[in-house]
Amino acid sequence: MDPKLRAIIEQVKVDILAPAQEADNEAQLKEVSRSFFSDTITVPTKAMYEYAVRASVGDAVFREPCTSAFEEHMAQLTGKEAALFVSSGTLGNQLAIRTHLLQPPFSILTDVRSHINSYEAGGAAMHSGAYPIPVTPSNGHHLTLEDIKAKAVLGSDIHFAPTHLICLENTLNGMIFPQNDIIKIAKFARENDILMHLDGARLWHVAVETRLPLSELCAPFDSASLCLSKGLGAPIGTCLVGSKVFINKACWFRKAFGGGMRQTGILAASAAYALSHNFPQLPRVHALARRLQRGLEELGVGILCPAETCMVFFDPSTIGVEYGEVERHAAALPEPITLKGSRLVVHIQTTVQAIDDFLRLVSELRDEKVKEGFILSTSQTFANGMTRKYLE
Ligand SMILES: Cc1ncc(COP(=O)(O)O)c(C=O)c1O
Known part of the structure; x- marks a missing residue:
């Protein structure tokens, strides 16, 4: 081989595995088992990866069998027409906001404590030009219709940014949003041409406690994003669900945001494993x-x-x-x-x-x-x- 080419190949090479990687991973699991910091730190297990390496290896920007099968399952599970596998909860929320909001000016209502309001780097304003209206729940637990009504911008006064989207989070701080209150807010939203998005990063936990199927929990919403990488322990992934038209458009924005991924079969399979084996825990x-x-x-x-x-x-x-x-x-x-x-x-x-x-x-x-x-x-x-x- 040309010595110059050999030198470049040597420069490019890297072995990132630690000398005792397996032992290090066990130590990491031990650390995680004693950390109350977050559920995002849950680690994938050998059993999960043994299942995941058997996944299809297609390109998900075009269509990837295991990723599509996972998306179809998620759509069916949540009672929506379609689903889109994305890399993070933040991306799922931001794609939803961007896809729902069409022609500014507009405002979005969120719980002041919510992830969308507080922890997404002001993404709604940056990506969607939305004026965020954070709402404080008067009962200290969850937003009620009265809280929403007090802040929603309705009517045609040109001084204000009309509310086009309400984003709710369930669970929020681990607390369950009573479904009856969500239904009341959704009715008000529909009557006023306002769309509803659910940040359901931890909706799994609500289904377990309330015994309500995920489809029922998602029914009042036009879209929902559900995370696989937090309570369910998958390494990566969130699924955004909604109508076919909504998901087709969100797929477009996912591409524009640089979030279109390629051989995601292994990730979808890890997430599928999480649904089957971790959700029951x-x-x-x-x-x-x-x-x-x-x-x-x-x-x-x-x-x-x-x-x-x-x-x-x-x-x-x-x-x-x-x-x-x-x-x-x-x-x-x-x-x-x-x-x-x-x-x-x-x-x-x-x-x-x-x-x-x-x-x-x-x-x-x-x-x-x-x-x-x-x-x-x-x-x-x-x-x-x-x-x-x-x-x-
Ligand atoms: C309720 C909620 N939504 C969205 C996210 C964002 O998820 P990610 O960190 O995958 O972007 C988080 C992150 O912890 C969250 O707690």
């Missing part, structure tokens, strides 16, 4: 989250958002402890636990041991504070104003 995950909440309550820790699904938001100030102290002590354990701030997320790879170790740690911190003279109170107030007694 969610009831156990929710039970673990409730165990975590109960344990915290018994210690007198404040609960800001109760464990309706896989998340608990806690407030250790009720036992005289600061978040930073919990984080530091948890990180310093012989087998560290990771968390950030008030949110504790339980997922399919969280172990019972991690929950119990965390509760023991909080209990020790509480005992120290009591020894130092901190006086425990006897009731706590949820963010939504409910009060729960503890330490009877």
Whole structure:
């Protein structure tokens, strides 16, 4: 071979696998099993990849058998005409907003706490020219028709950007949006020519708790995006669902946004594995989250958002402890636990041991504070104003 070509080939070559990659991956799984940071950190398993490597290897920009089969299943599951596999939840939401909104000016209504409003880098304004109207739920839990009516821009006053889209999130902070309230908002939306999009990144959890089929949960919406890479543990992927016309157009925007992917069979198959094998684990995950909440309550820790699904938001100030102290002590354990701030997320790879170790740690911190003279109170107030007694 030409020595110059050989030199270039040598420069290009790379082996990115660590010398003990398999052991490192096991260590990573162990770390994940003791992390309450998020469910996005769930790791793909060997069994998932054994299934996924058998997938078709076509080009999904044209049509890819396993990816199409997965999309068809998702469409059928959610009661919509069509589905589109995309790389992330953010892309799914942004494509939906861009596809629904046609001729500006327009505004979109979102819950002030929602991912679309707070964590998508202002994408709705950037990609779609939308004026975002964040709405604060007056009950501290979920938006109601009254909250929406108070903020929706209707009519033809040229000073305002008319509301063309309402985006709801279910679950939001792990809390379940009551379906009756969604139906009322959807009726109001239809009466006023407003479209409805659902950020259903964690809609799976709602189906498990409410026993409502995903098709029923999605019925009030023109579109929905459901994530495979969070609670369900697939490595990558979100499915956007809606009418055929909507999905055809969204596919166009996916291309324009640079989100058209190629040999996605392996990803679709990982997601399919997640539906079959990980979705059934969610009831156990929710039970673990409730165990975590109960344990915290018994210690007198404040609960800001109760464990309706896989998340608990806690407030250790009720036992005289600061978040930073919990984080530091948890990180310093012989087998560290990771968390950030008030949110504790339980997922399919969280172990019972991690929950119990965390509760023991909080209990020790509480005992120290009591020894130092901190006086425990006897009731706590949820963010939504409910009060729960503890330490009877
Ligand atoms: C409710 C919700 N929607 C959308 C997203 C965005 O997903 P991604 O990180 O895949 O873009 C997230 C991410 O955690 C989320 O929690």
